[in-house]
Amino acid sequence: MPSVLVVEDDPSIRQSLIEVLAEHGYAVRSAADGFGALREVTQSPVDAVVLDLGLPDLDGGDALRMIRGISSVPVLVATARDDETEIITILNAGADDYLVKPFSGGQLLARLSAVLRRTSSAPPAGGGAAGAAVAAAEELRPTTVGELAVDPGARTAYLAGRELRLTRREFDLLAFLARHTGQVVSKRRLLTEVWREPYVDDQTVDVHLSSLRRKLGERAAAPRYLLTVRGVGIKLVAPR
Numbered sequence: 001m002p003s004v005l006v007v008e009d010d011p012s013i014r015q016s017l018i019e020v021l022a023e024h025g026y027a028v029r030s031a032a033d034g035f036g037a038l039r040e041v042t043q044s045p046v047d048a049v050v051l052d053l054g055l056p057d058l059d060g061g062d063a064l065r066m067i068r069g070i071s072s073v074p075v076l077v078a079t080a081r082d083d084e085t086e087i088i089t090i091l092n093a094g095a096d097d098y099l100v101k102p103f104s105g106g107q108l109l110a111r112l113s114a115v116l117r118r119t120s121s122a123p124p125a126g127g128g129a130a131g132a133a134v135a136a137a138e139e140l141r142p143t144t145v146g147e148l149a150v151d152p153g154a155r156t157a158y159l160a161g162r163e164l165r166l167t168r169r170e171f172d173l174l175a176f177l178a179r180h181t182g183q184v185v186s187k188r189r190l191l192t193e194v195w196r197e198p199y200v201d202d203q204t205v206d207v208h209l210s211s212l213r214r215k216l217g218e219r220a221a222a223p224r225y226l227l228t229v230r231g232v233g234i235k236l237v238a239p240r
Helices: 011-023 034-043 060-070 084-092 105-119 128-140 168-179 187-195 203-215
Strands: 003-007 027-031 048-051 075-079 097-100 143-145 148-151 156-159 226-229 233-236
Touching: 003 011, 003 034, 011 027, 011 105, 027 034, 034 048, 034 060, 048 060, 048 105, 060 075, 060 084, 075 105, 084 097, 097 105, 105 187, 143 168, 148 168, 156 168, 168 187, 168 203, 168 233, 187 203, 187 233, 203 226
Parallel strands: 003 027, 003 048, 048 075, 075 097
Antiparallel strands: 143 148, 148 156, 226 233
């Protein structure tokens, strides 16, 4: 059973998060401030941390840096702050993902499960062979976005009925973005999950995205499927 530390100063929000996570098989601990979170992480390690930034004693960004100083535990930041510059700063400071309030319980569970799969610190809730089977099935699920159809199981991609000739890495990149349609995915996350090499230069992603755009019949200046969110990442969407 994966263990999660919820760091949230608002009692009602904290309780709601605890209930959602507990109902879906997580062992949940909580803290109402930054120093409490540090104490919990130090005294009894957890598999993941859900961290609010608006804490009463420490700014959440400072708490994140202090956690990073003592632990590599995955951290999902869940906050009302939606400033792009701050999101970039927090991700660069070591957050594994960033979720802006308000969000649904389903979105929290999906992001947390993805973080745990990425970091391999714990199985998804429901774990064991069943959890692994569910995760594998999800990765192989065909996806259709507009006229783009991606089938990871068959490793095929079609645009308006025409098969795309993609390299192995281009297909892996497209399939990953298709699994997260509508979500902004950072280059760091792409390097970690598609290349599995988080310390490779970001330009590697740029080169493959540029090639993928050409094969989708678009340009960065006139995107249809691959939209760049400047300073944050890329997302796959259906053309309007």
